Amino acid sequence: xxxxxxxxxxxxxxxxxxxxxxxxxxxxxxxxxxxxxxxxxxxxxxxxxxxxxxxxxxxxxxxxxxxxxxxxxxxxxxxxxxxxxxxxxxxxxxxxxxxxxxxxxxxxxxxxxxxxxxxxxxxxxxxxxxxxxxxxxxxxxxxxxxxxxxxxxxxxxxxxxxxxxxxxxxxxxxxxxxxxxxxxxxxxxxxxxxxxxxxxxxxxxxxxxxxxxxxxxxxxxxxxxxxxxxxxxxxxxxxxxxxxxxxxxxxxxxxxxxxxxxxxxxxxxxxxxxxxxxxxxxxxxxxxxxxxxxxxxxxxxxxxxxxxxxxxxxxxxxxxxxxxxxxxxxxxxxxxxxxxxxxxxxx
Amino acid sequence: xxxxxxxxxxxxxxxxxxxxxxxxxxxxxxxxxxxxxxxxxxxxxxxxxxxxxxxxxxxxxxxxxxxxxxxxxxxxxxxxxxxxxxxxxxxxxxxxxxxxxxxxxxxxxxxxxxxxxxxxxxxxxxxxxxxxxxxxxxxxxxxxxxxxxxxxxxxxxxxxxxxxxxxxxxxxxxxxxxxxxxxxxxxxxxxxxxxxxxxxxxxxxxxxxxxxxxxxxxxxxxxxxxxxxxxxxxxxxxxxxxxxxxxxxxxxxxxxxxxxxxxxxxxxxxxxxxxxxxxxxxxxxxxxxxxxxxxxxxxxxxxxxxxxxxxxxxxxxxxxxxxxxxxxxxxxxxxxxxxxxxxxxxx
DNA sequence: TCCACTTGCGTTAACGATAACAGTGCTTGG
DNA sequence: CCAAGCACTGTTATCGTTAACGCAAGTGGA
Numbered sequence: 001x002x003x004x005x006x007x008x009x010x011x012x013x014x015x016x017x018x019x020x021x022x023x024x025x026x027x028x029x030x031x032x033x034x035x036x037x038x039x040x041x042x043x044x045x046x047x048x049x050x051x052x053x054x055x056x057x058x059x060x061x062x063x064x065x066x067x068x069x070x071x072x073x074x075x076x077x078x079x080x081x082x083x084x085x086x087x088x089x090x091x092x093x094x095x096x097x098x099x100x101x102x103x104x105x106x107x108x109x110x111x112x113x114x115x116x117x118x119x120x121x122x123x124x125x126x127x128x129x130x131x132x133x134x135x136x137x138x139x140x141x142x143x144x145x146x147x148x149x150x151x152x153x154x155x156x157x158x159x160x161x162x163x164x165x166x167x168x169x170x171x172x173x174x175x176x177x178x179x180x181x182x183x184x185x186x187x188x189x190x191x192x193x194x195x196x197x198x199x200x201x202x203x204x205x206x207x208x209x210x211x212x213x214x215x216x217x218x219x220x221x222x223x224x225x226x227x228x229x230x231x232x233x234x235x236x237x238x239x240x241x242x243x244x245x246x247x248x249x250x251x252x253x254x255x256x257x258x259x260x261x262x263x264x265x266x267x268x269x270x271x272x273x274x275x276x277x278x279x280x281x282x283x284x285x286x287x288x289x290x291x292x293x294x295x296x297x298x299x300x301x302x303x304x305x306x307x308x309x310x311x312x313x314x315x316x317x318x319x320x321x322x323x324x325x326x327x328x329x330x331x332x333x334x335x336x337x338x339x340x341x342x343x344x345x346x347x
Numbered sequence: 348x349x350x351x352x353x354x355x356x357x358x359x360x361x362x363x364x365x366x367x368x369x370x371x372x373x374x375x376x377x378x379x380x381x382x383x384x385x386x387x388x389x390x391x392x393x394x395x396x397x398x399x400x401x402x403x404x405x406x407x408x409x410x411x412x413x414x415x416x417x418x419x420x421x422x423x424x425x426x427x428x429x430x431x432x433x434x435x436x437x438x439x440x441x442x443x444x445x446x447x448x449x450x451x452x453x454x455x456x457x458x459x460x461x462x463x464x465x466x467x468x469x470x471x472x473x474x475x476x477x478x479x480x481x482x483x484x485x486x487x488x489x490x491x492x493x494x495x496x497x498x499x500x501x502x503x504x505x506x507x508x509x510x511x512x513x514x515x516x517x518x519x520x521x522x523x524x525x526x527x528x529x530x531x532x533x534x535x536x537x538x539x540x541x542x543x544x545x546x547x548x549x550x551x552x553x554x555x556x557x558x559x560x561x562x563x564x565x566x567x568x569x570x571x572x573x574x575x576x577x578x579x580x581x582x583x584x585x586x587x588x589x590x591x592x593x594x595x596x597x598x599x600x601x602x603x604x605x606x607x608x609x610x611x612x613x614x615x616x617x618x619x620x621x622x623x624x625x626x627x628x629x630x631x632x633x634x635x636x637x638x639x640x641x642x643x644x645x646x647x648x649x650x651x652x653x654x655x656x657x658x659x660x661x662x663x664x665x666x667x668x669x670x671x672x673x674x675x676x677x678x679x680x681x682x683x684x685x686x687x688x689x690x691x692x693x694x
Numbered sequence: 695t696c697c698a699c700t701t702g703c704g705t706t707a708a709c710g711a712t713a714a715c716a717g718t719g720c721t722t723g724g
Numbered sequence: 725c726c727a728a729g730c731a732c733t734g735t736t737a738t739c740g741t742t743a744a745c746g747c748a749a750g751t752g753g754a
Contacts, residue, residue, distance in 0.1 A: 058710035082429030263629035405740035
């Protein structure tokens with residue numbers, strides 16, 4: 001009834017009801033030992049009666065440290081990034097930190113504004129999946145709080161980051177196809193300006209060199225941004241005079257587009273690709289996927305960040321670290337090869 | 348160099364450098380007209396030089412309103428909820444609000460703590476996908492800020508919510524199977540304590556009644572919580588003396604488990620289910636999916652919340668509203684029925 | 695010439711919580 | 725019997741920002 005603003009009761013209100021000063025209320029809530037049992041109980045009663053909750057904004061101002069970290073991903077709709085967010089969330093919660101979320105929607109031009117906003121909100125640190133290669137705004141943010149990059153490396157920035165074994169994974173998956181005797185493998189990739197795109201192409205190429213097979217440039221398609229563009233590129237490849245005999249896709253969206261194209265055209269080709277996805281095991285296609293734990297990228301990024309926060313003011317700033325999350329190749333056979341009919345492993 | 352705490356420069360520092368008071372800096376940054384052009388420029392120069400950013404925490408304290416809303420979902424790893432989060436994020440951004448994220452991980456016992464934490468952080472409102480049927484803590488939160496429920500309805504609470512057409516969608520999908528002459532349709536459902544589980548079963552049942560077919564109780568399996576339990580339940584059904592001739596699944600995880608079981612056992616049955624998922628169109632199964640826009644649930648929830656925030660202090664509190672997001676049935680045929688070989692629609 | 699009025703800026707007092715300090719009674723030892 | 729110590733609680737100042745007000749200098753109309 002006496003609400004000044006929209007906000008609820010203050011410590012002062014609680015104190016008035018319990019007949020003590022706001023300071024004593026603060027002490028009770030902080031579990032300070034120097035408070036008599038009687039007072040303590042009166043205060044708790046008043047807190048209960050008013051439904052009082054401590055104002056974290058005011059505490060942050062007084063104590064420093066907002067209890068929040070910022071997370072900026074490029075596309076929450078992609079399971080990869082939502083898993084990453086989940087991993088960050090998990091570790092942050094363990095340390096009593098909340099996550100303030102930003103989604104750049106793959107639009108690099110929005111990222112600076114997003115990040116500035118998070119800094120304004122006094123986040124204690126930032127985890128960013130950078131959308132573009134311009135990272136000037138990140139340098140600006142680093143003047144205020146520590147920044148950890150995820151999934152993509154810094155470009156001329158001295159900062160911690162967490163990556164997957166892009167090169168190694170791509171090489172290994174490609175090697176699997178080559179080991180089966182494939183020699184005309186098409187490459188369906190995202191824009192090479194992206195670090196992951198470039199690295200995965202490098203791995204693809206390296207695997208070829210190792211076995212002395214020359215990749216056919218006519219089979220290399222880059223700059224694909226989603227399932228639809230990948231689908232079209234695949235149709236295009238299938239229509240060539242000398243079509244590929246296998247496909248390599250650099251991420252989950254592209255794999256899905258390629259698979260859709262194969263399905264629609266009634267063709268079956270071995271497909272290799274980065275990123276695992278739901279139901280990859282029941283497609284009835286010979287699939288070779290580079291799988292890794294997306295949550296783990298988030299967890300590791302959060303750990304690096306929290307580590308920075310904890311050793312903050314100390315001695316000289318530590319050198320920046322680069323953590324790599326391992327990949328492993330998962331293979332799914334065609335139904336004939338795999339032989340359906342066996343019961344589930346569990347019960 | 349002069350950093351008192353970990354935090355950066357203050358308005359005072361900017362003012363000192365620009366030879367004005369902090370108040371004038373505030374006015375410049377607020378675009379207040381009563382400042383001379385010369386002063387304005389000096390201030391901006393100082394802001395630039397120091398890399399000054401306004402402390403949103405202090406502003407929130409002074410002005411009231413943190414510029415944040417809280418979002419609590421049950422499982423960010425489920426694409427459904429990450430899409431929902433994306434929708435919330437989208438609308439929130441349009442209104443200059445940030446999203447403080449919470450993930451209950453399907454654990455109802457964690458939800459109260461999460462929500463209290465968000466309230467402490469002075470979020471201006473909450474969007475919650477409640478994990479359990481106990482909603483006492485939500486009532487507590489509503490004493491402080493408006494709350495909007497998403498995907499699941501309030502239990503004895505007077506609050507806005509956004510739902511999907513659970514009953515209608517389930518009925519329609521089931522009707523499709525029945526119209527094809529199926530009479531032994533198994534029901535694979537999540538725990539009936541969940542609203543969605545109960546409603547979808549109701550829809551399943553209603554469709555049967557409408558055509559005068561009695562559902563076989565032996566084919567109804569509830570309490571499935573993930574793909575693995577659904578897979579086991581499906582194997583169990585397939586092993587019956589009189590196995591089902593079609594399946595109805597109440598959500599994406601369950602559909603996926605059922606599909607995996609069918610694949611492994613080399614069986615093909617028509618499957619209907621709630622929630623669309625990636626690659627549902629290329630499985631080569633006769634699939635009937637109840638599809639809807641998960642983003643839209645988030646967007647609508649955010650709109651309801653923001654609407655409350657805007658009419659806040661006004662007259663009598665408006666009655667609570669319930670918004671429903673429409674569903675539509677999507678059908679995918681088996682390869683033979685559909686006939687592969689046609690090119691993609693786009694270019 | 696003088697007073698209202700504007701322009702441009704500084705001062706003060708909050709927002710809510712809390713660290714640091716300052717009491718107020720009581721006990722206890724010399 | 726008094727100083728010193730302890731247990732408990734209140735006061736003051738502060739975190740960074742800003743609404744409200746104050747005040748000086750300049751402007752213009754009567």
